[in-house]
Each structure stands twice: as C-alpha cells, then as structure tokens.
Amino acid sequence: MKYIDDFRDRDLIDKLIQSIHRDVQTDKQYRLMEFCGGHTHSLYRYGLLELLPDNIKMIHGPGCPVCVLPRGRLDNAIVLAEHPDVILCSYGDMLRVPASGKKTLLKARAEGGDVRMVYSTTDALQVARDNPDKQVVFFAVGFETTTPPTASVLKIVEQQEIKNFSVFCNHVLTPPAMRGILAQDDVTIDGFVGPGHVSTVIGRDAYGFAARDYGKPVVVSGFEPLDLLRGIQLLVRQLNEGRSEVENEYSRAVTDTGNTVAQQLMDEVFSLREQFEWRGLGMIPGSALQISDAYADYDAEKRFNTPPVSSSDHNACECAAILCGRKRPEDCKVFGTACTPENPLGSCMVSSEGACAAYYTYGRHQKRIAS
Amino acid sequence: MCLAIPAKIIELQEQDSAVVDIGGVTKRINISLLPGLVEGDYVIVHVGYALSKVDEAEAEKTLALFVEMDDLATGGV
Amino acid sequence: MSKVTYLRKLDVKCGTIEMSHGGGGRAMSQLVEELFMKYFDNELLRQQNDQASFAVPAGRMVMATDAHVISPLFFPGGDIGSLSIHGTINDVAMAGAKPLYLAAAFVIEEGFPLSDLERVVASMAKVSKTAGVPVVTGDTKVVERGNADGLYITTTGVGVVPEGIQLSGDLAKAGDHVILSGAIGNHGMAILSQRQNLSFSTSIESDSAALHTLVEEMLKASSNIRCLRDATRGGLAAVLNEWAQQSEVGFTIDEQQIPVHEQVAGACELLGLDPLYVANEGKLVAVVPADESAAVLNAMHNHPLGQEAAIIGEVVNDARRFVSMQTRYGGTRMVDWLTAEQLPRIC
Numbered sequence: 001m002k003y004i005d006d007f008r009d010r011d012l013i014d015k016l017i018q019s020i021h022r023d024v025q026t027d028k029q030y031r032l033m034e035f036c037g038g039h040t041h042s043l044y045r046y047g048l049l050e051l052l053p054d055n056i057k058m059i060h061g062p063g064c065p066v067c068v069l070p071r072g073r074l075d076n077a078i079v080l081a082e083h084p085d086v087i088l089c090s091y092g093d094m095l096r097v098p099a100s101g102k103k104t105l106l107k108a109r110a111e112g113g114d115v116r117m118v119y120s121t122t123d124a125l126q127v128a129r130d131n132p133d134k135q136v137v138f139f140a141v142g143f144e145t146t147t148p149p150t151a152s153v154l155k156i157v158e159q160q161e162i163k164n165f166s167v168f169c170n171h172v173l174t175p176p177a178m179r180g181i182l183a184q185d186d187v188t189i190d191g192f193v194g195p196g197h198v199s200t201v202i203g204r205d206a207y208g209f210a211a212r213d214y215g216k217p218v219v220v221s222g223f224e225p226l227d228l229l230r231g232i233q234l235l236v237r238q239l240n241e242g243r244s245e246v247e248n249e250y251s252r253a254v255t256d257t258g259n260t261v262a263q264q265l266m267d268e269v270f271s272l273r274e275q276f277e278w279r280g281l282g283m284i285p286g287s288a289l290q291i292s293d294a295y296a297d298y299d300a301e302k303r304f305n306t307p308p309v310s311s312s313d314h315n316a317c318e319c320a321a322i323l324c325g326r327k328r329p330e331d332c333k334v335f336g337t338a339c340t341p342e343n344p345l346g347s348c349m350v351s352s353e354g355a356c357a358a359y360y361t362y363g364r365h366q367k368r369i370a371s
Numbered sequence: 372m373c374l375a376i377p378a379k380i381i382e383l384q385e386q387d388s389a390v391v392d393i394g395g396v397t398k399r400i401n402i403s404l405l406p407g408l409v410e411g412d413y414v415i416v417h418v419g420y421a422l423s424k425v426d427e428a429e430a431e432k433t434l435a436l437f438v439e440m441d442d443l444a445t446g447g448v
Numbered sequence: 449m450s451k452v453t454y455l456r457k458l459d460v461k462c463g464t465i466e467m468s469h470g471g472g473g474r475a476m477s478q479l480v481e482e483l484f485m486k487y488f489d490n491e492l493l494r495q496q497n498d499q500a501s502f503a504v505p506a507g508r509m510v511m512a513t514d515a516h517v518i519s520p521l522f523f524p525g526g527d528i529g530s531l532s533i534h535g536t537i538n539d540v541a542m543a544g545a546k547p548l549y550l551a552a553a554f555v556i557e558e559g560f561p562l563s564d565l566e567r568v569v570a571s572m573a574k575v576s577k578t579a580g581v582p583v584v585t586g587d588t589k590v591v592e593r594g595n596a597d598g599l600y601i602t603t604t605g606v607g608v609v610p611e612g613i614q615l616s617g618d619l620a621k622a623g624d625h626v627i628l629s630g631a632i633g634n635h636g637m638a639i640l641s642q643r644q645n646l647s648f649s650t651s652i653e654s655d656s657a658a659l660h661t662l663v664e665e666m667l668k669a670s671s672n673i674r675c676l677r678d679a680t681r682g683g684l685a686a687v688l689n690e691w692a693q694q695s696e697v698g699f700t701i702d703e704q705q706i707p708v709h710e711q712v713a714g715a716c717e718l719l720g721l722d723p724l725y726v727a728n729e730g731k732l733v734a735v736v737p738a739d740e741s742a743a744v745l746n747a748m749h750n751h752p753l754g755q756e757a758a759i760i761g762e763v764v765n766d767a768r769r770f771v772s773m774q775t776r777y778g779g780t781r782m783v784d785w786l787t788a789e790q791l792p793r794i795c
Binding site: 393417 | 647648649650651652710711713714715717718720793794795
Binding site: 007121122123197249251253 | 437
C-alpha cells in the first residue's frame with residue numbers, strides 16, 4: 001500500500017531507533033505528550049514504547065473524542081435512540097461505551113431503539129432518504145478531522161431542506177484542549193507530538209501558541225511508525241538545543257494553513273460553545289462546537305429539547321491526572337481490577353485509544369510479575 | 372479521531388464523489404472538501420471524505436531523510 | 449419404494465416457502481423429495497425415515513453441531529449452505545476424527561424464495577460430495593414472516609477418532625510450536641464487504657473450506673499434535689487465548705510470520721480492524737511439539753489448503769496466560785482476549 005508500507009520499513013525503523021538512542025542526553029528527562037488517541041493507539045499496537053530510550057516518557061493525551069465525551073451527552077443520545085420516531089446513526093466507536101447505569105447504544109438497540117452504525121455522514125443521510133417517515137439523528141463526535149464531514153452533510157441537508165435529518169453535535173477542538181492542559185498549575189510536559197490528521201484540517205500554524213505562549217515545542221506527526229518515531233526524535237533534538245518551535249513531520253499531508261475549504265465550511269455551520277465539559281478534565285472554555293444559528297433547524301438538541309445531564313465519575317478514577325500526565329494508568333487503584341475495557345469507570349478506559357485502555361489491551365504484558 | 376488512510380483516486384464521479392483504491396480495495400468517497408483533484412492523486416481519507424492531498428514530493432523528501440539518517444551526525448536535522 | 453405423485457411439481461423458479469412446507473403433510477414431503485433429496489441423494493436418505501441408521505466403526509466417536517445464522521446468505525466464496533457443511537466437518541476434524549455423516553436442520557422464513565433455497569441446498573450438496581461426507585438426515589420447519597432472517601441452518605456431524613490420537617486445548621506445553629495453516633481475515637472481510645452501509649468493493653473471497661483431509665495429512669506426519677482448532681469467530685486471537693486459559697500457558701507469536709493478503713490488510717486498515725480478530729472459515733491453528741513441527745509443516749505445504757502454512761510462534765510458561773506478539777517493528781504487544789466482536793472505528 002503506497003504511502004503506508006514505505007513508512008513501515010523495518011530497516012529504517014531500526015536505524016531511526018538507534019539514532020534516537022544516540023540523540024538523547026543521559027542526564028535529561030524527555031516528557032512528551034502525544035495528544036492524539038490515534039498516536040497512543042499506534043505506540044501500543046506497534047510495540048514502539050519499549051524500543052525508545054528509558055528517559056523518554058510518553059504521556060498519553062486527551063485526544064480521544066470517545067473518551068472525553070461526558071457520560072451525560074451519551075445519556076442524551078440513548079434517550080434520542082429510544083424515541084419511537086428516531087433512527088440514531090453513529091460511528092462504531094460509540095456503540096459499546098457505557099453511559100449512566102451501564103447502558104450502551106447497543107443495549108438500547110437490543111431493547112427496541114433504532115440504532116444504526118455508519119461509516120460516514122453520507123451513509124446517515126442515505127438512511128434519512130430511505131426512511132422519510134422517521135427522524136434521523138446523526139450522533140456527531142470527533143475532533144477537527146471528523147468535523148468537516150458533519151459540516152458537509154449539514155450544508156447539503158440545509159440546501160435541500162431535508163427535514164427528517166438533524167445532528168447531535170459533540171465536536172471538540174484540539175488547540176483549546178492543549179491550552180487547557182498547558183494552563184494547569186503543575187504542567188510536567190516538555191513537548192507535544194501534534195495530531196497528524198487533525199492538522200490536515202487546521203494546519204501547522206494552529207499550534208504556534210504552544211511555542212509562543214508556553215515555550216513548548218510541537219512536532220506534527222503522521223501515524224506510521226517512522227512518522228511517529230521521527231516526530232519524537234525532532235522533539236528530543238529541539239529540547240536538547242533549547243528550541244521551542246512548531247515543526248511539521250507530516251509534510252506530505254499537512255500544510256501550514258490546512259484545508260481552508262473545510263475550515264470555511266466549519267465556520268459557516270458551527271459556532272463556538274462558551275465552554276464544554278470534558279470527561280476527566282472538567283470545563284474547558286471555547287473547546288467545543290455547537291450548530292450555528294443559521295443551521296439551528298437541524299440541531300437535534302433544539303429539535304428534541306435535550307436536557308443537560310451531568311454525571312460524575314467514580315471517585316477512585318484518576319483520569320484527570322492521567323490525561324495531564326501527572327499519573328500513569330498503573331498508578332490508578334482501580335486500573336485492571338474494577339476498571340477494565342469491559343467495565344470502564346472513567347474516560348481513559350472507554351475506547352481502545354484511551355491511555356488506560358491502550359495500555360490494558362496492548363501493553364499490560366510488560367508489567368513484570370514474579371511467576 | 373485519526374483513523375485516516377492514504378488512497379489513490381482511480382475514478383472521479385458526479386456529485387463530489389470519487390472511487391479510491393487502497394491495496395486493491397475500492398471505495399466510493401466524498402471529495403467536496405478538496406476541489407481540483409484528478410485521477411491518480413493520492414488523498415488522505417477519513418470517514419468517507421478526502422481531507423487532504425498527499426504531496427508526493429514531500430513524501431519523497433521525508434523518506435529520503437530517513438534513508439540518510441545513517442550518515443547524519445547527532446544533533447543535525 | 450413406490451414414488452408418490454404430486455399434482456404439480458414444485459415451482460422452484462418463482463415459488464416461495466409457505467407455512468405448509470413445514471407442516472408435516474404432503475407439501476412438506478414434496479419439498480423434501482423434490483429439493484432436499486434430489487440434491488443430497490444418498491442411500492441412507494433414500495430410505496426416507498426420520499432418522500438414519502448406520503454401523504459405527506471401532507474407535508472413539510466425535511459429534512459436533514453448529515447453528516448458522518449468517519447474513520447475507522450469499523457472499524463471495526460461499527453461502528450459508530457451504531459454510532454450514534464446511535463448519536461442522538471442520539469441528540469434527542479438529543478432534544482428529546474422520547467425519548462420517550452429517551445432519552442438517554432448516555428453519556425457513558415464510559416467503560423465502562424457493563430459488564434461493566435451491567441455490568443453498570445445491571451448494572451444500574456440492575461441497576458435501578466433494579468432501580465425501582453425506583447429509584443423511586434432516587428436518588424442516590417454517591416460521592412466520594419476519595423471523596429467521598430468511599434461513600437458519602443447523603448442522604450436526606459425527607466422526608471417529610483413530611486409536612492413539614488425543615487432541616485437546618489443555619495439552620499445550622512450553623516449547624511447543626504454533627502452526628497456522630494460511631492467510632487470515634479473508635472470510636470476515638468478504639462478509640463485511642457485503643454490508644450495505646460499509647460499501648467497499650474487493651475481490652476478497654471467503655476461505656470457507658473443509659479441512660479434514662489437511663488434518664489427515666498432518667496426523668500422518670505426527671501423532672503427537674497437541675491442539676487443533678479452526679480459527680472462526682474471534683479469529684486467531686480467540687483460539688490462542690482460549691488455549692492459554694485451558695492449558696494455563698502463554699503464547700508468543702511473530703507478526704512477520706502471519707500471512708495476510710494485501711486486500712484483506714487494506715480493508716482492515718480502512719475500517720480500523722485488526723486481522724488477528726477477524727473470522728476465518730478455512731484456517732486452522734495447531735500446537736505441535738517443536739521437534740515435529742517441520743514434518744507437520746511440510747505435510748501441510750503439500751496439501752492445497754496448507755500452502756501458506758507457517759510456524760508463527762511458540763508456547764511459553766506464563767502464569768498470567770497472556771498471548772503476546774512481536775510486532776513487525778521489533779517491539780511487543782499483547783493480543784488481548786476481547787469480550788465481543790471488533791467494530792469498525794473512526795479513531
């Protein structure tokens with residue numbers, strides 16, 4: 001597969017690992033956050049963590065939209081699905097996430113709710129066309145990578161006045177979330193591996209604030225092993241040289257300004273929420289999107305009067321600390337016991353790219369137990 | 372949020388659609404977010420939409436950097 | 449036996465299944481005669497009894513049963529019929545047994561096209577004949593419209609295990625080798641490619657196949673094979689995790705040794721699925737003592753269904769019963785035991 005296999009070349013990976021080992025200074029700690037859950041997933045699934053020098057600590061960031069969706073919003077989605085006239089369309093990732101009372105969208109389907117998995121917003125639109133007597137609600141989640149497809153379908157729906165379609169919008173934004181983490185009191189992060197695919201939309205320049213206002217280097221990286229490792233190497237070199245710049249490792253897909261067509265569409269269809277609750281992180285200002293006034297007719301929250309539902313996590317849950325890099329999954333008392341991917345108590349365990357779930361599913365064999 | 376994959380456009384179609392190929396698997400996607408595509412272009416596809424065009428020259432440059440790594444002294448970029 | 453005459457032949461081209469076809473009366477008899485018996489035709493079936501009676505050869509008997517509820521009914525490389533025959537033959541064969549006879553029970557939805565039923569039955573008969581394992585008894589029920597997704601099939605098989613062969617999931621020992629009979633993920637991705645809302649096109653075909661003759665060759669090469677299982681739902685990962693629990697051991701496997709066809713890999717990348725967990729219908733996994741694995745592998749390579757067979761790893765001591773994999777990049781990851789089927793993801 002072109003542009004995939006080349007960036008998975010074993011020989012080049014071996015050389016890059018050796019090069020990173022030569023680059024790190026033995027007396028220095030490198031605490032790097034990979035913001036994106038997809039990067040967390042790659043690190044674990046490809047087994048890259050153990051290949052890195054011990055003094056590089058990867059901190060797994062909150063860039064997992066499934067993980068950070070507050071349970072109350074999922075409760076809202078389930079209530080919508082249970083509405084007799086509604087067909088709720090959702091990406092596969094959300095279907096097994098437990099909401100309050102351990103209910104899931106799949107359970108709601110088993111109990112008679114019409115829940116359909118879709119791969120694309122265009123599929124959801126087709127469901128609306130095929131079922132004119134039903135109200136189709138698209139459960140929109142995701143960062144800036146996933147937002148333009150929602151915007152695109154809303155524009156079509158508005159132009160063609162497709163009355164039986166609406167969107168329950170839970171899109172969140174990367175730079176405000178990074179700011180939210182950097183604004184905390186005891187930030188122990190030296191640099192960021194920037195999300196590659198989000199950046200195809202928002203562009204490299206969107207991260208300038210991290211370097212300018214906080215002195216933290218950012219390297220936007222792709223997802224293949226060579227990309228991710230190279231991103232880490234570039235951060236190590238910046239830290240060695242005392243630089244804090246935004247670099248673009250993923251230059252084959254990411255430009256400085258991003259996809260302006262997508263950005264304009266997003267600006268037209270969405271507006272900024274004043275604040276939004278992030279599961280595990282609390283309220284972050286200006287970090288999420290709602291449907292703009294011009295498209296209010298297609299806002300499921302307005303059409304169905306969805307009430308705000310707040311829901312707090314188990315008090316042993318350490319997600320807040322884990323998401324900011326202050327603790328590791330193993331530090332959490334309930335990790336792997338009461339809290340597992342099957343029965344997640346907090347956001348980090350909720351999807352396979354959450355820090356705890358990724359470590360549990362792919363990496364817990366690393367824990368040495370005397371046998 | 373980031374499961375996206377480079378795919379080759381093998382056929383442009385009406386209504387902002389195109390057919391792409393990934394390792395022999397073909398899929399119909401929406402290209403409304405990337406005007407000006409031609410057959411043969413590679414695009415990054417996420418949830419059925421093309422989000423960005425793969426810049427082949429940049430891809431070559433990035434790969435070349437890895438190949439040269441052996442010759443680079445520590446601290447160079 | 450005198451032949452019953454019916455006023456009209458079954459209209460297989462345009463007719464549909466009606467409740468009377470399951471009612472036990474003439475309509476059902478006609479369906480059985482003109483469709484099932486026509487295709488499955490064998491001596492035992494011709495006796496037209498509710499059961500089949502046969503002599504039991506000496507040895508340990510094995511019996512296995514499967515219900516098949518797959519949707520869509522027809523897919524690239526097979527259909528619910530061929531799948532059901534292959535599946536039960538394989539279950540019997542995984543005990544090291546020679547499959548002898550099959551039974552097939554059909555639950556059919558009212559309104560189901562007879563032409564589709566004929567297609568399924570013809571397919572079953574074809575693979576059953578090729579495999580040399582006849583369907584000797586069966587049953588038919590019809591349920592009201594809206595049930596059974598068109599058609600459900602349950603197949604049961606019996607076989608006999610030769611003396612001296614003992615295969616079981618709890619026999620794996622540290623140091624044993626793990627052999628996989630070929631490329632994984634084809635069946636699951638062939639099925640997914642037919643799901644309307646995923647709409648991707650491939651030439652991937654299901655690998656549905658009867659593995660009993662491959663097993664026979666393997667057993668000729670070694671009578672000390674410890675474990676044998678076909679990697680169906682849950683894929684290769686499910687088999688290894690089940691064995692880890694049963695044998696109280698761990699497994700380490702090498703990603704680079706596991707064959708995956710290019711299109712299967714591409715489709716998995718597209719949907720965010722891991723081939724290790726994708727269903728197969730014509731692949732088996734074996735645990736073999738290390739000093740006999742080369743001989744078994746060689747025997748497999750000489751069989752049409754084992755040409756891509758490979759030693760993919762080994763059994764290790766591990767009280768935690770983990771399955772871990774050396775990745776293509778030199779690191780390791782766990783191959784965890786999932787609770788439920790993978791779902792395509794966007795993240």
